[in-house]
Amino acid sequence: MRVLIVNVPHPAIGSRIPGEQLPPLGLLCVGGPLIDDGHDVALLDGELGPVPLDAPVDAVVAHAPEAVPFGHSGSSSGQPIISRVAAAVAGRLPAARIVYGGVHPTYFWREILAAEPHVTAIVRGEAEETARRLVRALQDGAALDDIPGIAFRRGGEVVGTRPAPVIVDLDAYRVGWELIDHARYGYWGGKRAVVVQFSRGCPHPCNYCGQRGFWTRWRHRDPVVLAREIARLHREHGVEVFNFADENPSAGRKPWKAFLEALIAQDIRVTLVGSTRADDIVRDADILHLRKRAGFERFLMGMENTDEATLRLIRKGGTVSSDREAIRLLRRHGILLMVTWVAGFAEQTDADLWRGLRQLVAYDADQIQALYVTPHRWTPYYRLAAQRPVVQADRTKWDCEHQALGMAGMPPWRLFAWVKLIEAVAQLRPRALLRWAWHPDPKLRHAIRWSYRMGRRVWLHKVVGFLLRDVHMNMAISVTGSLCPRPAKRLRNSRRTGSARCARSNSRMSYSMAVRKTKSFSAVPSFSGLQPQGLAPHRHALRPMRTHLYVRYLPRHHSPLLD
Numbered sequence: 001m002r003v004l005i006v007n008v009p010h011p012a013i014g015s016r017i018p019g020e021q022l023p024p025l026g027l028l029c030v031g032g033p034l035i036d037d038g039h040d041v042a043l044l045d046g047e048l049g050p051v052p053l054d055a056p057v058d059a060v061v062a063h064a065p066e067a068v069p070f071g072h073s074g075s076s077s078g079q080p081i082i083s084r085v086a087a088a089v090a091g092r093l094p095a096a097r098i099v100y101g102g103v104h105p106t107y108f109w110r111e112i113l114a115a116e117p118h119v120t121a122i123v124r125g126e127a128e129e130t131a132r133r134l135v136r137a138l139q140d141g142a143a144l145d146d147i148p149g150i151a152f153r154r155g156g157e158v159v160g161t162r163p164a165p166v167i168v169d170l171d172a173y174r175v176g177w178e179l180i181d182h183a184r185y186g187y188w189g190g191k192r193a194v195v196v197q198f199s200r201g202c203p204h205p206c207n208y209c210g211q212r213g214f215w216t217r218w219r220h221r222d223p224v225v226l227a228r229e230i231a232r233l234h235r236e237h238g239v240e241v242f243n244f245a246d247e248n249p250s251a252g253r254k255p256w257k258a259f260l261e262a263l264i265a266q267d268i269r270v271t272l273v274g275s276t277r278a279d280d281i282v283r284d285a286d287i288l289h290l291r292k293r294a295g296f297e298r299f300l301m302g303m304e305n306t307d308e309a310t311l312r313l314i315r316k317g318g319t320v321s322s323d324r325e326a327i328r329l330l331r332r333h334g335i336l337l338m339v340t341w342v343a344g345f346a347e348q349t350d351a352d353l354w355r356g357l358r359q360l361v362a363y364d365a366d367q368i369q370a371l372y373v374t375p376h377r378w379t380p381y382y383r384l385a386a387q388r389p390v391v392q393a394d395r396t397k398w399d400c401e402h403q404a405l406g407m408a409g410m411p412p413w414r415l416f417a418w419v420k421l422i423e424a425v426a427q428l429r430p431r432a433l434l435r436w437a438w439h440p441d442p443k444l445r446h447a448i449r450w451s452y453r454m455g456r457r458v459w460l461h462k463v464v465g466f467l468l469r470d471v472h473m474n475m476a477i478s479v480t481g482s483l484c485p486r487p488a489k490r491l492r493n494s495r496r497t498g499s500a501r502c503a504r505s506n507s508r509m510s511y512s513m514a515v516r517k518t519k520s521f522s523a524v525p526s527f528s529g530l531q532p533q534g535l536a537p538h539r540h541a542l543r544p545m546r547t548h549l550y551v552r553y554l555p556r557h558h559s560p561l562l563d
């Protein structure tokens with residue numbers, strides 16, 4: 001079958017920097033087994049360029065594929081773009097079979113199949129075996145009912161088959177590296193780069209993270225086989241930087257140590273970057289030199305918060321003391337550390353954010369990435385956040401880099417100001433700048449300077465974006481009006497949710513409102529009914545709302561997030 005796998009472009013600034021694009025490992029994992037099954041497979045990577053978001057449509061049509069599997073690493077935030085491009089492709093190639101896969105469709109298959117008639121099937125969960133069976137069945141015109149791990153339409157009805165079994169031997173499927181031209185991908189300052197994966201899954205229960213649910217249990221590749229593959233990519237294709245997709249590669253000390261030793265035995269000079277947990281670093285204090293010798297230059301560590309109570313709320317399982325010890329140990333071994341710190345929890349106050357800033361400075365990590373807590377529906381955190389109002393209507397911005405949920409006592413502009421201040425202060429403190437200027441290790445100095453260059457660009461982009469676009473939304477979300485007198489008395493001094501309609505665009509949205517007096521209220525709409533219209537839907541939808549909104553009180557309790 002003629003298959004064209006499509007990676008659509010993503011609007012996140014991290015995806016729009018020329019020369020800094022990584023290949024889409026998930027799609028290559030799907031492509032490898034399809035090639036081995038004898039299909040004519042190609043990859044269209046819309047991330048390369050960067051190109052306009054709709055650009056892939058013409059290229060797909062020109063290729064005339066029989067099957068078009070769509071995916072994206074930014075998953076939920078990439079899905080609106082996938083839906084748009086796929087609908088346009090289906091309009092011009094009605095016979096092509098359109099298939100979705102990845103994290104978001106795995107959990108939203110019912111909604112997608114109900115709303116997008118052009119989608120033939122959705123692969124749920126890890127896809128190496130499932131996609132292979134699906135494409136074979138599509139080629140043969142066979143029934144899809146017996147393929148585990150998919151969803152499709154039978155008659156008019158949306159059906160999901162039983163879950164596919166977890167892949168036990170990850171080395172049984174190969175990555176389709178031949179689908180990419182390595183020379184077109186770069187990272188770490190334009191060095192030739194790929195994404196690789198040693199393990200899948202994570203044994204920890206952090207409630208805002210879906211990794212455990214998606215991969216179900218922690219498994220790893222054969223340490224020696226992966227080390228050989230990395231060495232081959234370096235020697236034959238000149239790949240210098242390997243970005244590990246693993247959420248937690250060191251969950252098992254023994255296989256992780258075996259992998260580091262196997263890589264050291266390959267005797268190659270490469271740059272490795274990956275994620276890790278503080279308690280694994282503390283546990284592995286005696287073998288940290290192996291990480292350095294294997295080539296690790298930087299780890300990303302999800303510190304998430306500097307506050308013990310918040311760490312308990314999100315079930316992170318870490319402690320502030322292990323975080324600090326991990327930072328100290330990595331520095332001693334000459335490995336950089338980027339910590340992610342998450343803001344936007346419902347009850348966070350100015351005092352909490354000030355304390356967070358002081359603690360981050362005291363921790364003295366090499367790099368800080370401040371993110372916003374983002375509720376993905378497949379994580380337990382989604383239910384915890386169910387009553388919070390949604391302040392970001394555009395789902396392409398539910399990417400952890402934009403505030404999605406309103407807070408109890410802080411308007412979005414103030415949280416934004418805090419986050420930008422925290423990033424600026426953390427990166428511009430004297431000790432960090434000294435390392436930028438004079439770090440003794442030239443490789444690490446390069447990495448630090450590259451990271452500052454990227455950080456500066458992203459920081460400015462966010463500030464300009466907020467001022468030019470998002471600020472309208474943040475101002476518009478607070479609307480006032482009058483209540484009809486009957487429910488007003490009952491609502492006094494309470495918080496209620498309901499439904500509103502924009503008089504001009506006729507879009508329905510849910511809102512949450514704080515009723516202060518009997519005759520007036522302020523409402524925080526969550527825009528549940530709005531369809532994103534391109535990249536800046538609020539430009540069209542919100543400005544009119546500020547003046548033309550009317551709010552109707554609905555006695556039915558309506559949860560803003562669980563719409």
Ligand code: B12
Nearest residue numbers: 012023024026069071073074075076101102126127245399
């Ligand atoms: C590496 C990575 C990146 C790289 C992407 C490089 C690249 N081109 O792939 C970089 C650093 C650029 C990146 C950026 C972003 N990322 Co990212 N990223 C990851 C990470 C760590 C690994 C992804 C990966 O390669 N996994 C390994 C492969 C094998 O798994 P997979 O992609 O899921 O694919 C398997 C299945 O899902 C399925 N599958 C996937 N796609 C398809 C398609 C079809 C048709 C089929 C049939 C099957 C299928 O089959 C594959 C094999 O089993 C994940 C976390 C994680 N561990 O998964 C986050 C993750 C995917 N990223 C995330 C986010 C939010 C982003 C950003 C939006 C962040 C930002 N604000 O900039 C951007 C998006 C921009 C972009 N271009 O993707 C989120 C997505 C959350 C969500 N579900 O909405 C994740 C899950 C991390 C998280 N927060 O939990 N990311």
Ligand code: SF4
Nearest residue numbers: 202204206209211247
């Ligand atoms: S946040 Fe990190 S440690 Fe926690 S479950 Fe997710 S991958 Fe594991």
